Amino acid sequence: MEKINNNTFLRKLKNSKSGRFSLIIIFLFFIIAIFGDFLSNEKPIFCVHEGTSYFPIFNSYAHECGFSNIKHPDYTKEWREIEFEKVLWPILPYSGYTTDLKNKFKSPFQEKIIVDGFGKHPFGTGALGKDVAAGIIHGTRIALLVGICSMFIAGIFGIFLGGIAGYFGDNKIKLSWIHMLLFLPFLLLGIYWAYISSFNIGHAFWQLLIGKLILFFSLFIPLAFAEYLCSTFNIEKSLSLPLDLILMRLIEIVNSIPGLLLLFALLAVIEFPSVWTLIIIIGLIRWTTIARFVRAEMLKLREIEFVQSAKVLGLSSLRTIFLHALPNALTAVTITIAFGIASAILIEASLSFLSLGVNEDTMTWGKMLSYARQKPSAWWLAIFPGLAIFLCVYSFNNIGDILSKKSD
Amino acid sequence: MLRYILIRVLYFIPTLLGISLVVFFLSKNTPGDPVDKFMDEDLDTFESFESRQKRRAAIVKDLKLDRPNFYFGIKKDRNGTYPILPKLQWHGLNNQYHNWFFGFLKGNFGNSYFDRQPVTDRIWSSLKWTLLINLVSIFLAYAIAIPLGVFSAGKEGSMFDKITGLILYALYAVPAFWIATLLITFLASTDWLYWFPAGGVGNLDNGFSNWQIFKNTVWHLTLPIFCVTYIALTFITRQVRASMIDVLSQDYIKTAYVKGLNKNEVLWKHGFRNSLFPLLTMFANILPATIGGSVIIEIIFSIPGMGRLAYDGLLQQDWPMVFTITMLGALLSLIGNLIADISYTIADPRVSFSKQSK
Numbered sequence: 119m120e121k122i123n124n125n126t127f128l129r130k131l132k133n134s135k136s137g138r139f140s141l142i143i144i145f146l147f148f149i150i151a152i153f154g155d156f157l158s159n160e161k162p163i164f165c166v167h168e169g170t171s172y173f174p175i176f177n178s179y180a181h182e183c184g185f186s187n188i189k190h191p192d193y194t195k196e197w198r199e200i201e202f203e204k205v206l207w208p209i210l211p212y213s214g215y216t217t218d219l220k221n222k223f224k225s226p227f228q229e230k231i232i233v234d235g236f237g238k239h240p241f242g243t244g245a246l247g248k249d250v251a252a253g254i255i256h257g258t259r260i261a262l263l264v265g266i267c268s269m270f271i272a273g274i275f276g277i278f279l280g281g282i283a284g285y286f287g288d289n290k291i292k293l294s295w296i297h298m299l300l301f302l303p304f305l306l307l308g309i310y311w312a313y314i315s316s317f318n319i320g321h322a323f324w325q326l327l328i329g330k331l332i333l334f335f336s337l338f339i340p341l342a343f344a345e346y347l348c349s350t351f352n353i354e355k356s357l358s359l360p361l362d363l364i365l366m367r368l369i370e371i372v373n374s375i376p377g378l379l380l381l382f383a384l385l386a387v388i389e390f391p392s393v394w395t396l397i398i399i400i401g402l403i404r405w406t407t408i409a410r411f412v413r414a415e416m417l418k419l420r421e422i423e424f425v426q427s428a429k430v431l432g433l434s435s436l437r438t439i440f441l442h443a444l445p446n447a448l449t450a451v452t453i454t455i456a457f458g459i460a461s462a463i464l465i466e467a468s469l470s471f472l473s474l475g476v477n478e479d480t481m482t483w484g485k486m487l488s489y490a491r492q493k494p495s496a497w498w499l500a501i502f503p504g505l506a507i508f509l510c511v512y513s514f515n516n517i518g519d520i521l522s523k524k525s526d
Numbered sequence: 527m528l529r530y531i532l533i534r535v536l537y538f539i540p541t542l543l544g545i546s547l548v549v550f551f552l553s554k555n556t557p558g559d560p561v562d563k564f565m566d567e568d569l570d571t572f573e574s575f576e577s578r579q580k581r582r583a584a585i586v587k588d589l590k591l592d593r594p595n596f597y598f599g600i601k602k603d604r605n606g607t608y609p610i611l612p613k614l615q616w617h618g619l620n621n622q623y624h625n626w627f628f629g630f631l632k633g634n635f636g637n638s639y640f641d642r643q644p645v646t647d648r649i650w651s652s653l654k655w656t657l658l659i660n661l662v663s664i665f666l667a668y669a670i671a672i673p674l675g676v677f678s679a680g681k682e683g684s685m686f687d688k689i690t691g692l693i694l695y696a697l698y699a700v701p702a703f704w705i706a707t708l709l710i711t712f713l714a715s716t717d718w719l720y721w722f723p724a725g726g727v728g729n730l731d732n733g734f735s736n737w738q739i740f741k742n743t744v745w746h747l748t749l750p751i752f753c754v755t756y757i758a759l760t761f762i763t764r765q766v767r768a769s770m771i772d773v774l775s776q777d778y779i780k781t782a783y784v785k786g787l788n789k790n791e792v793l794w795k796h797g798f799r800n801s802l803f804p805l806l807t808m809f810a811n812i813l814p815a816t817i818g819g820s821v822i823i824e825i826i827f828s829i830p831g832m833g834r835l836a837y838d839g840l841l842q843q844d845w846p847m848v849f850t851i852t853m854l855g856a857l858l859s860l861i862g863n864l865i866a867d868i869s870y871t872i873a874d875p876r877v878s879f880s881k882q883s884k
Contacts, residue, residue: 310612314600367537371544374863376818376855378833382840383549383852389557464701468822471703472837490707491826494724495717504704512699519695 127452130520137520140513147510151259155179158210158252160197166204167191175208210240210249214256214481218247223496242498244489248481250498254506257483260476261510264397264466265459271401273455276408277444283365283409284416285439292355294348300340308336365413369406377403381465385474396475400462411454415447449521456518460511467507483507527871534867538860545856546627553626553849554595560845561585563639594621630853640844648835649850655727656824656831659747660816663754664809667762670755672798672805675766680793682771690763698760702819706753706826714749722749725828750820750827757819758812765808769801776800803873810866814859 131137156163161174172189174197180186192200198211212218218239220231226242241250293301312329348355375383384399385391419425420443428438469475470484483503490500564585565578586592594617601613629636638645678687714724728746773779774797782792821833828834832851839847 307612310600310608311610314608314612367541367544370541371548374541374545374814374856374860375549375852376814376821376859378818378821379836379852379855382836382848383552386840386843386845386848387552387555387557460699467701468703472822472825474840484703487704487707490711494711494715497711497718500704500707500711504701504707507704508700511701512696515699516695 127449127521130523131517134520136516140516140520143509143513144517147258147262147513150255151262154255154259156208158212158214158249158255159208160211160213160216162197162202162205162207162211164204164206165191165202167200167202169203171204210252210255212239212249212252214253215248215479216252218243218249221247223247223493225496225498241502242496244486244496244499245492250486250502253481253486254483254503256481257486257503257506258510260393260480260482261463261466261507264393264400265463265510265514268397268400268404268462269455269458271398272403272405272408272458273451275401275405276454277412277451279365279405280409280412281416281439281444281447283362284413285420285435285443286359286361287417287420288360288362289358291359291361293357293359294344294353294355295357296347296353297341297344297355298357300344301337304336304340308333311336362413365409369409372403372406377465378468381469382474385469391475391477393476393480396466396469400465404458404462407458408451408454411450412444412447415450416443419443419446453518453522456514456521460514460518463507463510463514530871531868534864534871538864542857542860545860546630546853547623549849549853549856550623550626553845554622556843556845558843560589560639561591563843564589564642590622590625593617593625596621596623630850635850636846638839638844638847640839640842640847645847645850648830649832649847649854652830652832652835652851653854655829656817656820656833659751659754659824659829659831660813660820662747663751663820664758664812664816666751666755667758667812668805668809671759671762671766675763676770676793676798678763679767679770679774680789680797682774691767694760694763697756702753702757703822703826705756706749706823709749709752710826722746725826727829747829750823750829753823754816754820758816761815762805762808762812766801766805769804770797773797773801804870807866807870807873810862810864810869813862814855817855817858 131141150157155175159175161178163173163175165172165174168191170191172191174189177186177189181188221239221243222245224230224239224243224247226240228242230239230243232238239247239249239251241254243249244253312333347353372380380403381399384402388395388399416439425438425443428442429435433442466475466482467484467487470480470482471488473485473488476482476485483506486499486503487507490496493499561582565582596617597619598614598616600608601615603609626636633646635645635649637643638648674690678684678690681687709722710724712718714720714722723746726746728742734742770793774793779792779796782796787796817832820831821836823829824831824833825837832855836848836851839845839851
């Protein structure tokens with residue numbers, strides 16, 4: 119079996135032209151996402167005003183982390199209206215939400231009203247004169263954040279469930295009737311104690327923690343007891359737990375509801391949507407693809423000698439699954455995650471295009487595209503954000519595709 | 527085979543029940559009190575607390591919200607806390623879930639929270655538009671994808687194959703709502719070309735002839751159908767090509783060539799016919815996918831289909847609309863998958879259940 123590590127991945131990508139192109143594009147997007155505040159911001163990077171020097175961008179970072187107060191030379195004015203002795207502006211002196219009321223809906227080639235050097239909008243402006251290029255830069259961060267974090271959540275669920283279901287299948291976990299007799303009632307009781315009947319123990323955090331502990335023990339103790347009874351009285355384990363069947367039904371339930379309709383139903387429940395609720399929702403929907411892939415890989419892997427020999431050596435099942443078998447399913451996982459990031463970015467873009475999901479003042483690619491619907495003549499609003507979505511989605515899809523091709 | 531089909535149909539029921547439980551659970555957790563939407567608050571006249579409570583109780587009774595949520599529940603103590611050992615209570619069949627689910631199966635979808643009218647008629651008419659757009663689009667997509675896929679499989683590795691592959695691959699990453707926005711910008715606005723309307727389905731009055739109504743509908747639906755077709759096209763072409771390449775590597779294709787048949791005859795008569803079955807059964811799988819994809823197209827082009835209705839419902843906090851359409855979409859795609867699996871078994875009896883579920 120081919121030994122798989124990051125080097126083979128990178129080599130595979132570097133060997134094809136489109137793979138190199140995709141890697142470069144994704145690298146650029148990452149740079150833009152990380153250093154976006156220094157590329158486009160309404161605050162200067164560095165300035166000197168009346169003898170005092172300021173680092174406004176770093177200052178706002180420190181303020182967000184709670185280290186320092188906001189320092190502003192003149193609170194009555196916008197940053198760009200202040201006269202500095204020395205100043206270093208970002209390449210684009212606008213944030214995604216900065217308005218420029220003199221230049222509303224200006225195309226890239228149209229003549230703009232420039233005041234004190236401000237007003238050059240290379241990609242044009244949208245409603246209220248918001249700069250398109252700045253919007254794209256700030257949207258990059260949201261797109262990558264949603265894509266990667268939601269796939270992280272989906273990956274945890276998918277790998278865990280798919281790995282376990284694929285390894286144990288329908289009839290590997292054998293239980294006796296004693297297990298069933300003890301386990302099922304205590305499972306229900308545990309959930310009841312943990313979540314419905316409340317024990318009043320002061321702080322809410324402790325209550326939550328104690329609930330979890332009660333659930334854990336009410337599952338663990340009956341199981342251990344049943345195991346003990348089985349081994350002392352030699353009771354035959356004749357029932358099998360159909361883990362695989364259960365997982366496949368669960369996947370079918372999630373997959374049967376058409377994508378956007380399921381998202382609508384989930385968004386209906388959320389009162390205050392933000393980027394993080396969106397990430398959790400996408401993660402909860404997209405784990406099924408990863409689980410299916412990992413399960414299919416696991417079905418193949420569990421028959422291979424080294425997994426069998428791990429079993430013969432007496433390693434525990436969980437150890438065999440997660441330390442011996444799963445690292446060999448890494449290619450499959452990487453491929454689905456690459457495709458998954460692309461689809462998560464698409465979902466985020468289409469939701470914010472419909473002005474659902476993220477809250478109002480977050481600038482995203484989809485939201486910029488929706489401005490084009492308000493003013494159909496503004497072609498630059500339709501083309502540039504769409505191009506950013508296309509490039510990002512294409513690159514991630516392409517990486518997944520190249521990795522899924524068999525190596526020579 | 528009969529056994530497989532029976533098992534497959536039996537699997538349909540727990541999945542549907544599971545979906546209905548998930549959707550019901552979500553619908554019970556929506557923010558806001560539905561009763562508030564039915565209380566006509568009149569701020570000008572004074573209303574006593576008692577009369578308000580009475581009106582409220584009447585609405586609760588009317589909406590059947592006074593019924594228990596589920597078939598059984600856990601009883602509380604007299605002082606309103608839950609005891610250490612839970613006491614189960616059987617509520618009988620007259621509960622909210624039962625009424626909602628069997629009402630749904632009977633086609634009674636409840637009243638809208640927004641205009642308080644039954645949502646059934648609007649949902650049926652929206653289903654008509656959604657199915658019309660999706661079926662026409664899938665038909666068109668097949669009509670374009672089959673020749674494209676067959677020819678590029680026949681000339682595997684040629685320039686034609688590479689270029690169509692590259693274009694389709696790039697198109698696969700183009701979001702449909704971007705294409706829709708671009709089409710509206712360039713083909714449906716007065717600033718550029720005004721060839722098509724930007725939205726709607728063009729409801730004409732009775733005074734027009736059938737031909738005029740048909741022409742008008744086609745004119746309105748061209749752009750949305752183009753967008754949905756393009757979603758399905760990239761996928762179907764790849765499948766056709768893969769399925770053809772699979773068939774073309776078989777021995778009987780070589781025999782056909784050795785027999786002296788020309789390339790087109792081999793491709794269409796021997797190759798395509800044998801790759802036809804998976805392609806036809808794929809239809810039932812594509813339908814739910816395109817319904818999911820057409821949601822956003824319907825919203826952009828203001829077509830009163832299921833997607834548009836669900837979106838409006840979401841914005842107006844009209845939960846019965848949102849969740850009924852979610853259930854209906856799930857039901858459609860479940861039926862689609864069922865038909866796909868069964869027709870696949872009939873076409874290829876070698877498929878066993880365990881193989882299928884992989």
